[in-house]
Amino acid sequence: MRLSHFYLPTQKETPSDAQIASHRLMLKAGMVYQSSAGIYTWLPLGLRVLRKIENIINEEMDAAGCQEVLMPTIQSAELWQKSGRLDSYGKEMLKFKDRHDRELLYGPTNEELITEVFSQHIKSYRDIPKNLYQIQWKFRDEIRPRFGVMRGREFLMKDAYSFDIDYEGAKKSYWRMYQTYLKIFKRMGLTAIPVRADSGAIGGDMSHEFQILAPAGESSLYYEVAFESLDFDDPNVMDEVVRLYAAVDEKHDPQSCPVPPHQLKQSKGIEVGHIFYFGSKYSEPLGAKVMTPSGQLVNVEMGSYGIGVSRLVGAIIEANFDGEGIKWPDPVAPFQVGIVNAKTHDPKAVAFADAVYEKLKEAGVETLYDDTDERPGAKFANMDLIGLPWQVIVGAKAVEKGIIEIKRRSDGTRQELDLTSFINQLAA
RNA sequence: CGGGGCGUAGCGCAGCCCGGUAGCGCGCCUGCUUUGGGAGCAGGAUGUCGUAGGUUCAAAUCCUAUCGCCCCGACCA
Structure with a gap:
């Protein structure tokens, strides 16, 4: 690409709205343009990075046996009524009405919809396990968007959903995603620490957040120092990672923490991924049932797995910059x-x-x-x-x-x- | 949602207190010179002063309302 033909509006002066490095650099480097609070236009340079990240995710998800789908951004509120989340999700959800006065919403996540899609055709244990994912824009009406694309209201997210016949299967799906996430982030030149986490509005029992260590991060976490010396190329690294201690501060209790204080570190982190196991939380109210080999109808066992794709662009910059500008890792460079x-x-x-x-x-x-x-x-x-x-x-x-x-x-x-x-x- | 701040040229800002019809730097255009770390000189273009009312002979400036954006907190992927 010749620069003379490329739309690259770089700026010499620092935009006054930008507080953190990644936001400042993305604006200066002409990667994004802010259209509204927490809503951005992606310019050619920024979009190329976004695509690189998407491609890596696609490749690793496909390699893990998942299949890509694409669900709409706009969903019917009716579906959310069934799961009970229409009211419980709160003001973060953007709702509006169409000309027929039917209530719609801009999807903040897709558990309800994917469960419906799944249950339309999958009726037998012979057809599962399945893991369906998409990379699609989401909208969450944050009280206060900030830090550029790191905490936008509109953001690009990879969301995957696993369907299994029983808990054992669901657990397998969960850990396969856990491992896949480590690979994905590593390919982007990042070291992501999987920490035990609250499952928040999504709900569930088994939950890990994937955190990138960075001073600009919004999460506080505690982790065992051994994380810093892990060799992610070692085939046995998984056993090691799973054994190590790491938790977000709400989950961390100094009293019961198994790690002695001198082996424990505290840091700020950027949450770039979050995985949940939640069993039949959505399959039950939405009636997603499958037949077992012995002829019983059971609620399908589910988990969901998110990656903040647009947030990753900011997170990667936070981990790779100097006084002159950005230093892209090769795999995601525009x-x-x-x-x-x-x-x-x-x-x-x-x-x-x-x-x-x-x-x-x-x-x-x-x-x-x-x-x-x-x-x-x-x-x-x-x-x-x-x-x-x-x-x-x-x-x-x-x-x-x-x-x-x-x-x-x-x-x-x-x-x-x-x-x-x-x-x-x-x-x- | 509480507290604070800001809306003036593409970007960064001054002017507002004390009303008199808008300015600086960067960028942009033209010409000449320059050419390995954001060049110099000369000339030039660009503004519904966020919006709507009000006060006044006169409003960027004072008053009222409203919209937008940012920061801190609480909240959240």
Whole structure:
């Protein structure tokens, strides 16, 4: 993509509304535009990151045997009456009426709807277990939205729902998701700590929140220091993770905590995922029953599994930035490479940079080519701000010797080499 | 929902107390110079001063109402 054709409204000055780093950087880097309190327009750069995150989630969910569906954002209030949540969910739920005076709502979550969808066709134990998920916009009318996309009113969420014949099956589904979540967050370059949690309005017995450690986080949690030295590539890591202690502060009782104080750490965390087991809480009132092998009709056993997709964009930035801007982990970066031609006045350098761009494109590398007439300093500052993992700088040596300068955004290291070597290095 | 703050050019702000018809920086446009870390000079464009009433000869400024946004708290993924 040529920058001259790309809509990237970066800003030099810090928007006054932004309090935390990720919010400030997302506005400065031209990723989002605030349309209302807690409601954002995603601009091209931000949307690319959102899509990267969605893709990782899709891949891992599919690999875990789940199937994607897409439910509507607007739901009938009638359904929520059956589950009893129409009133209990409270003012966070946005309700309105259509022209026929029928009450509708903008879905804050989808347990009711998915249960109905499921029970339309699934009647036998032979058809389960199943795990259906979607990535869809939700609306929760927060009292006070804040921190940009980290606590918006409208937000993109992956919500999955498992259906099993009995508790044993449901437990298996639960732990499969637990493991899948660790993989998903790891692929995004994050270390997520699964903490025991309250199940809140969703309800249920077994519940874990997945927290990213960050000072800007809104949750307070306690965890065993051993979490910090976990090797997530170790195949046995699951046993280890499950054994370790971690809890949100409401669930943490210093009296009964099994971990001695010197092995316990306290931190702020950003909740990026939450999984629940809730049995027949929704299947019973909504009549979702299946036949067992012995011919009995039983309420299906359910769990639900959320990931804050749009929140993750903010959370990843909170975990990866410096004074110059964002430092995207490779798997979620909007582009892998940014090309800066530092000699826009030199036709040979322009031709060289054009060629570099074409070759990277041919090699299938996602590239943003700053082909504008800005001065080098402005281009460098802009590249650092938007935080692409690699910067390719075309300067005097490119024209003379065919050597390009490569800057790694994450640690600032630079190397000089030819383009082919760089492409090979990317492929490795 | 309680407490506080702010709405003036695309962004950041001054002007308001003490009414006299709007300004600064960045950005944007033109020209010349410049060209490896957000350039310099010269010229230029851009405003229903959030909205609606009111007071006044005259309102960005004073009064009333209203809408929006932000911060702290409580609440929440």
